[in-house]
Amino acid sequence: MEAIEMAEESDHCIRPAEAFSLLGNETRIKILETLWKAEEQPVPFSRLYEAADVTNSSKFNYHLGKLLGQYIRKTDGGYELRTAGKSVVGMIVKGSFNAHPQPDPFEVDEPCTKCSGQLMARYENEMLAIECSSCDRGHGRYSFPPGGMLGRDNDELLTVFDRRVRHLLNLAQDGVCPECSGKIRSMIEMGEIETHDAEISVRFVCQQCNHTLQAPIGFTLLNRSPVVTFYRDHGLELADRRYWRLPWCVSDDCTTIRSVTPHSFDVALTLDSETLCITLDRDLNLIRTRRIAL
Structure with missing residues (x-):
C-alpha cells in the first residue's frame, strides 16, 4: 500500500512495525482506554496513574512515555488521545481484535424483492448478508464489526445494519473512504456481482487503503x-x-x-x-x- 510505503520511508513517522509493537502491553492499553472513557480531556497525570492501577510509578512513567507522540499527546492540562490512539481503542470497542461472534442465521421479517420468499440474515467473517432462502437472491453483504452484534436482538441488529450500510455508501459517494478517510474513486462495472442480483453496479475503491464497496446503481x-x-x-x-x-x-x-x-x-x-x-x-x-x- 502506498500509505505504508510512505510511512516506511518517512523521516517524521515511526515504522509501522514499531507502532504496533508499542501496543503489546496491558498497562499501555489501560492508559489508552482510560483516556478514551474520560468525559473531559486532557486527563491529569494523577487521575491517569490512579486509573491504570499500577503500584510502581516509574513503571507507569515508562509505559506512558512509550505511548507519547504516537498514540497520546501531553498538554499543559495533562494527556489526551491522538487520532492513532482513538483508532486503536475504537478497534477494541468494535470487537475487531477480540470478539468473534458466530450467531446462527435468522429470519428477516420482510419478503424477498424477487419472489416474496423468506429472507435470512447470515453473519460470517465480520460480514452480514441478507439472502432469500427460496430463490437465493442476494440483498447485500456488507462489513459489520463484531461489537455491533453484542447486546442487540435481531430486529435492532437489522435496523443498525441498514443505517450503517447507508452511511458507508453515503461517505463513498461523497468521495470519502469510510475506513481511512482517503480519496475514493468510483467506476461503473458491468457483470454479475456476488452480493446482489445485479449486472450493473458501481464500485467505490479507496486510493489509500484499497477499501472497496460495491452496490447496484439504484443504491x-x-x-x-x-x-x-x-x-x-x-x-x-x-x-x-x-x-x-x-x-x-x-x-x-x-x-x-x-x-x-x-x-x-x-x-x-x-x-x-x-x-x-x-x-x-x-x-x-x-x-x-x-x-x-x-
Whole structure:
C-alpha cells in the first residue's frame, strides 16, 4: 500500500512495525482506554496513574512515555488521545481484535424483492448478508464489526445494519473512504456481482487503503431529493424503509442502460399508479427526473 510505503520511508513517522509493537502491553492499553472513557480531556497525570492501577510509578512513567507522540499527546492540562490512539481503542470497542461472534442465521421479517420468499440474515467473517432462502437472491453483504452484534436482538441488529450500510455508501459517494478517510474513486462495472442480483453496479475503491464497496446503481439514489420527495408524496418515509425492501437498491430490475458511450442510465421507481424515472450520467449525476402517471 502506498500509505505504508510512505510511512516506511518517512523521516517524521515511526515504522509501522514499531507502532504496533508499542501496543503489546496491558498497562499501555489501560492508559489508552482510560483516556478514551474520560468525559473531559486532557486527563491529569494523577487521575491517569490512579486509573491504570499500577503500584510502581516509574513503571507507569515508562509505559506512558512509550505511548507519547504516537498514540497520546501531553498538554499543559495533562494527556489526551491522538487520532492513532482513538483508532486503536475504537478497534477494541468494535470487537475487531477480540470478539468473534458466530450467531446462527435468522429470519428477516420482510419478503424477498424477487419472489416474496423468506429472507435470512447470515453473519460470517465480520460480514452480514441478507439472502432469500427460496430463490437465493442476494440483498447485500456488507462489513459489520463484531461489537455491533453484542447486546442487540435481531430486529435492532437489522435496523443498525441498514443505517450503517447507508452511511458507508453515503461517505463513498461523497468521495470519502469510510475506513481511512482517503480519496475514493468510483467506476461503473458491468457483470454479475456476488452480493446482489445485479449486472450493473458501481464500485467505490479507496486510493489509500484499497477499501472497496460495491452496490447496484439504484443504491446511489437513496438520499436524492427527488426520490425522497416521491416516496413522501405517497405517504412513505424512505429513511424508515430498510434498503433491502427496495428492489432498485438490491438489483438492477429497475435500471436500464440508456447509452454506452458514454454510459448513462434510467432508473424507474413505481409506487401505486405513478412512476418516477431518473436519468443518471456515467458519474451518477442526476441529469433528469420525470413523473409519469400509469
